[in-house]
Amino acid sequence: xxxxxxxxxxxxxxxxxxxxxxxxxxxxxxxxxxxxxxxxxxxxxxxxxxxxxxxxxxxxxxxxxxxxxxxxxxxxxxxxxxxxxxxxxxxxxxxxxxxxxxxxxxxxxxxxxxxxxxxxxxxxxxxxxxxxxxxxxxxxxxxxxxxxxxxxxxxxxxxxxxxxxxxxxxxxxxxxxxxxxxxxxxxxxxxxxxxxxxxxxxxxxxxxxxxxxxxxxxxxxxxxxxxxxxxxxxxxxxxxxxxxxxxxxxxxxxxxxxxxxxxxxxxxxxxxxxxxxxxxxxxxxxxxxxxxxxxxxxxxxxxxxxxxxxxxxxxxxxxxxxxxxxxxxxxx
Ligand SMILES: COc1ccc(CN)cc1O
Numbered sequence: 001x002x003x004x005x006x007x008x009x010x011x012x013x014x015x016x017x018x019x020x021x022x023x024x025x026x027x028x029x030x031x032x033x034x035x036x037x038x039x040x041x042x043x044x045x046x047x048x049x050x051x052x053x054x055x056x057x058x059x060x061x062x063x064x065x066x067x068x069x070x071x072x073x074x075x076x077x078x079x080x081x082x083x084x085x086x087x088x089x090x091x092x093x094x095x096x097x098x099x100x101x102x103x104x105x106x107x108x109x110x111x112x113x114x115x116x117x118x119x120x121x122x123x124x125x126x127x128x129x130x131x132x133x134x135x136x137x138x139x140x141x142x143x144x145x146x147x148x149x150x151x152x153x154x155x156x157x158x159x160x161x162x163x164x165x166x167x168x169x170x171x172x173x174x175x176x177x178x179x180x181x182x183x184x185x186x187x188x189x190x191x192x193x194x195x196x197x198x199x200x201x202x203x204x205x206x207x208x209x210x211x212x213x214x215x216x217x218x219x220x221x222x223x224x225x226x227x228x229x230x231x232x233x234x235x236x237x238x239x240x241x242x243x244x245x246x247x248x249x250x251x252x253x254x255x256x257x258x259x260x261x262x263x264x265x266x267x268x269x270x271x272x273x274x275x276x277x278x279x280x281x282x283x284x285x286x287x288x289x290x291x292x293x294x295x296x297x298x299x300x301x302x303x304x305x306x307x308x309x310x311x312x313x314x315x316x317x318x319x320x321x322x323x324x325x326x327x328x329x330x331x332x
Contacts, residue, residue, distance in 0.1 A: 001097075001171050002098070002151065002152045002153075002172035003170045004096045004167050004168070005019065005168050007166050007167060009160075012222075012280040013162065013311065014222050015118075015121065016219070017122075020094070022092070023092060027059065029042055029058060029122035033168055034125065035217055036079075036216060036221060037078065038129060038142050039106050039124065039126045040104065040106060040142070040143055041084055041107070042058040042108065042122060044060070045057050045059035046086065046107055047110075053117065057122075058123075060091065060107065063091055065101075067089060069135075069138075072087065073136055074088060075134055079304070082112045082114035083110075083112045084108045084112065089104075090102040099147075100143060125143060126142050127142060128192050129145075129325075130145045131192045147171075153172060156168060156169065156171075156317050157169045157172075157317065158310055160307055160311040178314035179332060182316055183265050183266045191216075193218070195216045196215065196327050198215050198265065198303065200212060201262060203237060211230075213230075214301070214303065215303030215304065216304055216305065218305060219306070219307065222308070223308050224305050224306055224309040225296065225298070226305075227297060231250065231294055234294055238252050239256065249295050250294070253289070254281070254289065256290070258274035258277045261277060276308055277292055279293035294308065313331065315327065
């Protein structure tokens, strides 16, 4: 098997939403594919109306193939302090033509306000490792883990774009989506994430600094949260940039010309265009102050390489066969 699904950015590339068919007849929900978590959960007919503001709802009672997983519950919280929880069904799930007949579909009975306010986001499809799936008492597998043995190649790929639709592919590495070679690097999955070594960094006219740091490839995080000293050095190159203490984030004049940010994987070097790092207005009411796409990580011990970084490359999430999982990066 192999398949391809179009993924479409919300405003400012806040997140990328991908249509997923669930149940019989198919109910299509737009989910946020998240390589930083491992639960497939959806807005559902079991939610109180006060928690729903336009999202599409999965209703298991309308699916002839839905089966409740008796006694199973889930409860998840994310880095941005948002959270959700509920109960579990199994049903057929189809992503870009690749189908799994008994995927755990975690239906929300509670969602935090950030999700209620996120009106086009109907839930998340986790693509980190199944070891951090939150279903109890019996942990469930991610969609990728479930389909892995049927895929032509043990991979999924992300081709996210700046302010434009991209694709998530399963089971195939599409040569038309990248240029040059793919550079692979080993993944340490012990925390359940796609964690790898960034070989170093550079920006503007500085020379590349071979100062490795660990990071996770996280399609479900908007920005790139990097070691604080690197973020500080980057924004010192931007006239008028400052660390907004209230936000704990760097802001700068919107007309700033931001330097490109170079990151290394192995011997390869990739460029995040400065344009991507001029992420958005800080506040719709102030057109002069903008918010950076590179921000300091919160000292959690690893960087969170989200969409700002990922969208500048073609990324292969490779489960490996006998060997360890690995990540591949290519220019595009
Ligand atoms: C509030 O919205 C979200 C919270 C957390 C994640 C996962 N990083 C994705 C979201 O769309």
